Amino acid sequence: MPETRRRIVQLALLAGLVPIRTALAGSRRSLADEADALVRPYARAGLFSGAVIVARDGVVLFRQAYGAANREWDVANTPDTRFRIASLSKQFTAAAILKLQEAGQTGLDDPVSRHMPGLPAGWAPITVRMLLDHRSGLPNVTALADYDSTIARVARQPMEVVGRLFGEALLFPAGSAQEYSNTGYILLGAVIERLTGESFAEALHGLVLGPAGLSRTGDADPERIVPRRAVGYHRVAGQWRNATPVTAAAALGAGGLVSTVDDLAAWDRAMLGGRVLGPAAMAELVKDEGYGYGLGLYLGLAYGARLWSHGGFLHGFSAIKDTYPDLGLTIVVLGNTETTPAQTLSRRLGALVLGQPEATGIVVPPNVLERYAGSYRTGRRSILRLTRAGDGLVAQGTDLPRLVLAPESDRVFVGGDGTRIALDIEPDGRATGLLLDAPGQTRAGPRIDSRTARRISTRRLARAIQP
Template identity: 50%
Template sequence: MHAGPLATLLVFAILLGPARAAPVDYAKRAAALIEPYRESGLMSGTILVAKDGKPVFRQAYGLANREWNARNTLDTHFRIGSLTKQFTAAAILQLVEAGKLSLDDPVGRFYPEAPKAWGDVRVRHLLNHTSGIINYTALPDYLPAISRIERPAKALVELVTGEALLFEPGARVEYSNTNYLLLGLAIEFASGEAYARYLSEHIFSPLGLKDTGYDDATAILPRRASGYRFGQGQWRNAAPMASSVAYAAGGLYSTVDDLLAWDDALFSGRVVSEASRQNMFDDGGRGYGFGWYVGTAHGRTLWSHGGAVSGFLAMTDYYPQERLAVIVLANNENAPAQKMSRELAALWFGALHLPEPIVLEDFILDRYAGTYRLGPRFFLDIRRDGGRLMVQGKGQGTWQPANAFVPESDRTFFSRVIDARITIDTEPDGRPNGLVLHQNGRDRIAPRIDPAEAARILAEPRRPPVEVSLDPVRLSPHVGRYSLAPGLVLTVGLENGRLWAQATGEPRHILYAEDERAFFMKSLDARITFEGDGAGRTTGLVLHRGGLDTPCPRIPESRPPPGRDGAVRGKSDSGSAARSSGVVKRGDRD
């Protein structure tokens, strides 16, 4: 779970004030809204909210460099990940207006090495993620290998040219960063300029975006933020990532002020024509236009995009009818950027509804302090902190920051930051004997346990798994889709005699068999146990990770997403059957 304490009861009193506010009042309430995230360390970065192009809340939080204790400021440079796509899309539309490209140009015009299977893919399919080309950042070795090696864009595209299309071009939306690598190549082909130079001379400089550019880790960039993640109980530097890997899909840096200026320029017609801008936000009812998600939030039209590259998260939301912009940039992989952005908008619209806390006597809170066993090797340590409970998760190799829960009743406590509740179970005399954690649509029971026993369990060495060989025929009953949480699916597929598992928005992981139902991963500290009925049918699985066991029921009549078994089959240049990855949509992630 994401972690982070809530602020004091005074903060809630501020938040629960009048729903609609003048900008000055809004700034105070917005600061109070973000305070729990700042207090926990979850928010490290900058936030800007603007109405009619004018900031109504603008604030920097946390550290740009933890090793030098250098603070973030409003002019700190952050990597913006997939927010880059809207700049790439605008550049394509400029070149279309100049007659140098057409939205109906085939990929082969600017990428002659394209396989025959891509023959029907057009520029517009790349822009709106309907090409069917798989996502190179979802390849199994992307994080440990691909992302760490500098290589040209064409070399990155080559990683997937042997893969089959996931579907016929134009059939549906499937988010793929590979689409925007190819668009970067299209910009270079049509303009005769390098991608970074084109953006600099035709977008950044004309618009006065002096704090936006193509990120080159070898260059000296003043006020550059370092990226971090929280893991194993402490802050760590984010995994290294080669600058060239993100390219036109996510390679830019910027500031909140520059991104607001970009919004103003784009929406006022200073970047592309009105006709091109209409194309950009015409999603055809599929939820994605050209470089922007198109949807609704709080009952209003919303144009948005998120970004995530190693150590950084970004979110930009724009409500066109209200001309309200919310921009969040963070140098922390744990920051809930989208959650904060949507809450800030809800606060402006008067749509933020928070449970009202109560005050409990200290002796009641002290009574609940202790250790609770949430999983085989995962525990919750609870202590009192003023009028709230501080809850910290501890597993074998997994330590989370303390997270604050405020009382809603004498036995129920709520954390807005992680959208979770705990209900304390008690004996008739009031002594606690356990709790129930309500989160992500699940209820987890955690009996109270002696802290010394918990420490003993965590200290026990785990038996290393031993791989066995199984006939692929015995593996096929496990292939399907399993419900991991609301909106999250764990897909299991079969390739080359091995099962693989992939959660929504994450890379694939190979499963290695311990027996016919028990499997482990080498790329991730996790195991899976499949469950079945008396007829030999697989009905669900249990994901064992971080000391927790998570049951995942099988989605009825489910099969893997179009991929190995259902891809649009084509031939690679070598004549062998093209392969597919079973990639799922990555949403805000790069």
């Protein structure tokens, strides 16, 4: 479709001047082609493996899958593949609590200790609402040094996980500030189990998944057989590795679900259509108390429209769901690699659909950029050096000219010529390698110390000056 016509269609859709199905009839194929052209370079570079959907008012504008669901068997992802959705699970947990409130089994302002006896006395002021909007002051259990090595692998009960913090002081008096905490949502999962007498997965199905008509969303327990489940991957020193599984109890209400792009788009339709929560509960879900967060959802603006959003990241998986409630627009990106720049892809797709300049809003903290600075071996005699430069990085390689890189996620950076670099990250934040996708070349390699880098450079120079 010519650009002028496409822009007229987009403006008409935004203004509600034409029926959505009529307006999209001539533009859907073109939009799908443009969306695929936007996403495919990330897949070609090895940064993205997963599935994407863009839907508006129940009409699918773009739906595509990329990469491998299982690298060992060379099984491709499809739009029906089930991915761990990590912290996207929180909005389902919040909706389940609101359903229990509608049924009179709890109140948002109830002390959590009313439903969970045996909590530390210092937690007495914490309410259900404070767990939902991250104002509880509970430290984040996933930040504990042994979460990845021990807790995530062996925990059998949610309170076994939460109990690891019983001896810790609150980060601040309950209700006085806000700090994101997975602990609160793991505890909420335990509350749901206690109030319903069912497992978290069973309760969630009865309270919200069933009413919403979601048949492919459910328990991500790695011990269960889940049809069409993708394997999660991370990178170590330039090589793909199977990500460590996380037990059901170690994530539960904070990140314990698998889903598909279709189910997540259907979830938005069910929520916006009032098929899950009543008006009062729905208003609670998206009420901003001044922190840009509702109950399991970030609340803000993008491209001049209201945006309800949440991202997720967990051991080999990266995800995001962006909902533009006033436009009926849902964009979902589910990836089974930790390198997936989910937010960048989603916001770039939003700009494409709405005909707006791209604004991804990615900012990487200076201390993270400093951790990435160093030397990386990208070939037998090739070195790539990264240095921090303002809010981004500068790359300089033996086979790569000096290039300024801007962040596309907390571990993926892009240059003006389309070169992309993804960092391999250990759980403690150390960079151990990188993946380089530059025009005409794709390479990967480990991080090396300065002595090794000098030795390689010296050998390269010596070869270059040999008669």
